[in-house]
Amino acid sequence: MPSRSPSAPKGCSSLKLRQVSRRVSQMFDEYVAQAGLKTTQYSLLSHIVRLGPVQPGKLAAAMEMEASTLTRNLQVLVAQGWAEIMEGTDGRSRLVQATSEGVKMQAAAKKQWARAQQAFNEQLGEPLVSRLHAVLDECLQAMRAEVPPSESP
Incomplete structure (x- = not known):
């Protein structure tokens, strides 16, 4: 077994990221929940408002989501009733866009998100x-830049 340098990372990176992610999500959820x-x-919804009407595949790619x-x-x-899926240009494709209610909801939630971001900035500096x-x-x-192991030759 190779020896590790004294400055080598200790612990599980995935666990540490999940722990931080859960804490941040809990904090932001408390604020954004006030908008529903x-x-x-x-x-x-913010991505849909910004990008829409957008193809689902492009939306998933923009969010780096499956x-x-x-x-x-x-x-x-x-x-x-905050988003709708419409027929695309060729009948086989689809487009996603926010409804007028979705745009209103996103705007209300954006104010709460800004409060959450400010609280986060204050807590961590x-x-x-x-x-x-x-x-x-x-x-x-x-x-x-990396090719996932399942896609490598």
């Missing part, structure tokens, strides 16, 4: 949040 949404719903997860999450927004964003962006970029 979950953070995941707010994120999806198509099946998008479909599941989208069903909730459609059922609530803006310099740490800026470093966190930079590290996460760097990680995402590095991971996008």
Whole structure:
């Protein structure tokens, strides 16, 4: 077994990321819930408002989400009347767009999201949040460049 350097990461990266993610999600959910949404719903609705009308595949790619997860999450927004799925240009394709109620809901939730972001910045301090964003962006970029093991030759 190779020896690790003293500065080598200790512990499970996946566990640490999930722990932080759960804490951040709980914090943001508390705020965004005041507008009647979950953070995941707010994120999806915000992407639809910004990108729509948009093909589901492009929406999933923009959110770096599996198509099946998008479909599941989208069903909730459609059922609530905040998004709609329309026929695309060729009859086989589909487009997703926010309804007028969805646009209103997203705008209300955006105010709560901004309050959550401010609270997060205050709790951690803006310099740490800026470093966190930079590290996460760097990680995402590095991971996008990698071919997943299941797709390698």
